Amino acid sequence: MSAMKTSFTRLALAAGLGAAVAAGGVVAASAEEPKMGGVLRIVVGSKIPSYDGHRESTFGMIHPIRPFYSLLIRINPENPQSTTDFICDLCEGDIPAPTNEGKTYTFKIRQGVKFHDGTPLTAHDIVATYNKIVFPPEGVLSSRVSFFAAIEKVSAPDDFTVQFDLKHASPGFIPLIATPFNFVYAKKDLEREDGMSWHQKNINGTGAFTFVEHQPGAFVKGKRYEGYHHEGKPYLDGYVAISAPKMSVRLQAIRGGRADIEFRAFPPKSRDDLVKALGDGITVQESAWNCTFGYAANQNRPLFQDKRVRQALTLGLDRWGASKYLSKIAIVKTVGGLAFPSDPVATDEETLKTYYGYWPDVEKSRAKARELLKAAGAEGASFKIWNRAVDQPYKVVGTWMLDQWRQIGLNVEQEVLPSGPWYAGLRDPNGFDVAIAPSCQSVVNPIVDAGAWLSQDRAKNNRGYYTDRQLDEWYDAMNRESDPAKQKEIYRKFEKRVLHDEAHFGQILWWHKINPHRSFVKGWKIAPSHYLNQSLDQVWLDLPDEERKQRTMDELGG
Amino acid sequence: MATVSQGSLAVAMFEEPAAFKPWHVKLRETARKQPIGVAGALIVILMILMAAFAGFVTPYDPVANSYEYMLVPPDGNFIFGTDMLGRDVYSRIVYGARTALFVGFASAAVGGFLGLILGVSSAYFGGLFDLIFQRVMDVFMAFPLVIMALAVVSILGTGTENVILAIIVPFVPRCARVVRSSALQIREIPYIDAAKACGFGHARIILRHMAPNVMAPFLIMVTAFVGQAILTEASLSYLGLGVQEPTPAWGLMLQGGAEEFAESAPWVAVFPGLAITLAVFGFNLFGDALRDVLDPRLRSSQ
Numbered sequence: 001m002s003a004m005k006t007s008f009t010r011l012a013l014a015a016g017l018g019a020a021v022a023a024g025g026v027v028a029a030s031a032e033e034p035k036m037g038g039v040l041r042i043v044v045g046s047k048i049p050s051y052d053g054h055r056e057s058t059f060g061m062i063h064p065i066r067p068f069y070s071l072l073i074r075i076n077p078e079n080p081q082s083t084t085d086f087i088c089d090l091c092e093g094d095i096p097a098p099t100n101e102g103k104t105y106t107f108k109i110r111q112g113v114k115f116h117d118g119t120p121l122t123a124h125d126i127v128a129t130y131n132k133i134v135f136p137p138e139g140v141l142s143s144r145v146s147f148f149a150a151i152e153k154v155s156a157p158d159d160f161t162v163q164f165d166l167k168h169a170s171p172g173f174i175p176l177i178a179t180p181f182n183f184v185y186a187k188k189d190l191e192r193e194d195g196m197s198w199h200q201k202n203i204n205g206t207g208a209f210t211f212v213e214h215q216p217g218a219f220v221k222g223k224r225y226e227g228y229h230h231e232g233k234p235y236l237d238g239y240v241a242i243s244a245p246k247m248s249v250r251l252q253a254i255r256g257g258r259a260d261i262e263f264r265a266f267p268p269k270s271r272d273d274l275v276k277a278l279g280d281g282i283t284v285q286e287s288a289w290n291c292t293f294g295y296a297a298n299q300n301r302p303l304f305q306d307k308r309v310r311q312a313l314t315l316g317l318d319r320w321g322a323s324k325y326l327s328k329i330a331i332v333k334t335v336g337g338l339a340f341p342s343d344p345v346a347t348d349e350e351t352l353k354t355y356y357g358y359w360p361d362v363e364k365s366r367a368k369a370r371e372l373l374k375a376a377g378a379e380g381a382s383f384k385i386w387n388r389a390v391d392q393p394y395k396v397v398g399t400w401m402l403d404q405w406r407q408i409g410l411n412v413e414q415e416v417l418p419s420g421p422w423y424a425g426l427r428d429p430n431g432f433d434v435a436i437a438p439s440c441q442s443v444v445n446p447i448v449d450a451g452a453w454l455s456q457d458r459a460k461n462n463r464g465y466y467t468d469r470q471l472d473e474w475y476d477a478m479n480r481e482s483d484p485a486k487q488k489e490i491y492r493k494f495e496k497r498v499l500h501d502e503a504h505f506g507q508i509l510w511w512h513k514i515n516p517h518r519s520f521v522k523g524w525k526i527a528p529s530h531y532l533n534q535s536l537d538q539v540w541l542d543l544p545d546e547e548r549k550q551r552t553m554d555e556l557g558g
Numbered sequence: 559m560a561t562v563s564q565g566s567l568a569v570a571m572f573e574e575p576a577a578f579k580p581w582h583v584k585l586r587e588t589a590r591k592q593p594i595g596v597a598g599a600l601i602v603i604l605m606i607l608m609a610a611f612a613g614f615v616t617p618y619d620p621v622a623n624s625y626e627y628m629l630v631p632p633d634g635n636f637i638f639g640t641d642m643l644g645r646d647v648y649s650r651i652v653y654g655a656r657t658a659l660f661v662g663f664a665s666a667a668v669g670g671f672l673g674l675i676l677g678v679s680s681a682y683f684g685g686l687f688d689l690i691f692q693r694v695m696d697v698f699m700a701f702p703l704v705i706m707a708l709a710v711v712s713i714l715g716t717g718t719e720n721v722i723l724a725i726i727v728p729f730v731p732r733c734a735r736v737v738r739s740s741a742l743q744i745r746e747i748p749y750i751d752a753a754k755a756c757g758f759g760h761a762r763i764i765l766r767h768m769a770p771n772v773m774a775p776f777l778i779m780v781t782a783f784v785g786q787a788i789l790t791e792a793s794l795s796y797l798g799l800g801v802q803e804p805t806p807a808w809g810l811m812l813q814g815g816a817e818e819f820a821e822s823a824p825w826v827a828v829f830p831g832l833a834i835t836l837a838v839f840g841f842n843l844f845g846d847a848l849r850d851v852l853d854p855r856l857r858s859s860q
Contacts, residue, residue: 329643399803402621403804414803
């Protein structure tokens with residue numbers, strides 16, 4: 001009994017500590033003097049499709065590769081919970097205010113920065129990088145191109161000035177530029193014969209670490225870049241990102257001391273197990289997460305062309321119950337609309353409860369769903385969910401969805417696929433019936449992120465394969481609107497149409513980020529996205545000198 | 559000497575036929591001679607009964623989620639506890655027996671039958687056909703069973719039907735190879751020549767005259783295949799490449815949630831693991847006993 005009491009006490013203490021870190025970052029550790037040296041061991045739960053940040057959208061690439069690169073601007077690593085605190089990375093001074101009625105942004109570029117191969121960085125590298133991101137040549141995949149639609153031109157008036165000219169004022173511009181996928185590449189690399197694809201297999205950045213080795217399926221290693229442009233950083237000698245797709249392996253790696261941290265998230269039960277096993281040796285950081293877990297019914301399928309069927313699908317899901325119970329076993333928690341729940345633009349709970357699928361009375365909701373299915377002649381309809389072979393939260397929530405839809409008389413199966421074929425299927429307009437469609441964004445920027453629900457010819461990641469010009473019109477209007485109140489008003493109409501009126505997309509729950517890590521890992525603060533704050537230049541290890549040296553010897557050979 | 563001889567013959571000729579033995583006596587004798595085989599058969603029979611009457615012997619719907627009962631340890635209501643979605647582990651194991659047996663028998667039957675036909679044909683035709691066919695079989699057999707099944711499922715995709723196909727493919731050459739070796743001996747027996755002389759077609763000779771005579775090794779092989787198929791299905795499902803949620807399947811129950819909760823809720827992993835072990839154990843024991851009974855060399859040595 002006393003042992004049980006002790007472990008509960010330790011659990012509560014550790015959870016409290018974690019909450020304190022997440023809430024304000026006011027833990028004494030932040031005031032400690034960072035120690036130089038040592039190697040950080042990270043476990044990563046997904047593979048690296050390619051090294052190209054502009055092309056990829058997965059944490060499997062960001063976690064091991066981001067430390068090799070810099071951005072023009074980034075979120076403040078000391079205040080990552082803020083949705084408005086950005087600082088210069090390759091630019092210098094403060095974040096520039098717009099001129100020309102909000103249509104021009106001019107950045108002064110830091111001098112003396114060199115790429116890892118010794119090439120000096122100039123404004124022309126930034127221009128070449130953004131030209132690839134914003135205006136990719138035919139056949140070159142730039143995953144977030146639709147988000148940058150407001151940019152008209154990127155130019156370099158001189159070697160150390162970059163100018164962005166917008167088509168119209170865009171309040172979402174600065175957060176967009178801080179997107180962690182916007183790796184800055186060297187112009188000379190982009191001008192190679194295979195320049196547009198060169199970065200898929202090669203690395204040359206200006207980040208805190210230089211590339212050492214990648215053994216596919218095993219690990220990526222990086223070592224300190226002595227010429228890094230943020231003076232005195234990085235603190236680490238290097239890092240090793242170990243590939244471990246299975247969650248249980250990652251958990252045991254941290255528990256057994258073979259890894260120090262995992263930057264995506266662990267489910268609540270794993271957090272509790274780690275805290276129970278390691279007590280003070282584990283620090284837990286938690287945060288709301290800028291990831292939605294939803295589904296898209298493929299409107300190329302006749303069954304889902306009828307909006308009553310789509311509305312029935314959303315009505316069939318008990319979101320409030322899921323929030324209460326699924327959050328105990330999965331990394332999902334918050335019921336919300338399209339916007340990040342704590343963002344000023346987010347819908348309040350009372351309004352949300354008027355949307356289909358958000359009614360508090362689940363039985364009433366299911367009765368309505370059955371009624372709509374009957375009216376549409378789709379009672380007992382059969383279809384498959386296209387799901388990803390990742391335990392958290394995909395398979396857990398996917399299986400829950402099957403049970404929910406079974407309760408309104410639908411006959412649903414799921415097909416679970418590894419990430420590669422799953423993504424390939426999503427990109428195929430006829431590849432699936434209903435797809436699990438998570439929308440994970442990095443910097444919280446709901447107005448711009450709403451671009452994911454535009455018509456299929458504008459949003460490359462529109463998994464419902466629909467065309468809705470009303471949504472396109474409202475999206476453009478709210479992105480040009482500088483009055484926050486009016487912007488919110490348009491956003492409300494946009495959201496209601498997506499979730500309720502047309503039920504193009506089924507939002508289920510927002511994710512909840514839980515990062516338990518070894519307590520000696522210092523300097524890293526949780527952000528509301530697993531893509532953010534991953535430069536690792538501020539991370540250090542609070543370990544004895546000998547232990548840090550030994551790690552460097554073990555991982556980097558000296 | 560002669561009288562004695564004649565007398566002996568007379569006694570033998572008029573000896574009473576062997577007394578009729580009731581089934582329970584025969585069963586007792588078999589149990590005495592093959593106790594392990596009978597234990598295996600009992601496990602198999604129990605499993606078949608569970609699968610057949612799953613609806614009657616389970617208290618809960620095996621796929622229904624129940625928020626209120628997530629990860630409940632074994633107790634009076636849930637004898638094997640519940641999993642992370644509040645599903646009754648006992649009900650899922652019983653229904654899982656259906657999946658295991660369906661995959662096991664379907665794969666073993668189809669794979670075995672194809673192997674039988676191909677193996678006997680290869681022995682019957684011999685020559686270049688046999689040579690080429692056996693080299694093709696060599697290629698297939700060069701891959702371990704699970705690896706071959708993984709390759710097939712990677713091409714075809716997941717799902718029960720594809721898992722069955724994935725298990726059939728590596729079974730066929732294994733069965734064909736064993737059956738061929740027995741069929742080679744049969745081919746040399748004069749009655750095959752007699753059948754040819756009578757003008758019987760190849761198919762008739764293969765199916766009616768050769769195949770029935772290789773039944774003993776074939777049945778032993780097929781019985782062993784059922785156990786292997788169950789294990790392979792569980793392996794594929796465990797790797798996420800087999801049967802998909804929410805279908806109750808033992809390998810699937812070991813995957814995902816069971817890994818995550820193995821420490822805090824061990825019943826989620828222990829009972830499906832035991833079910834797999836017991837089923838494979840049962841089929842292997844039964845197969846061994848069958849071999850002992852059907853193989854004349856082993857029978858005479860007893």
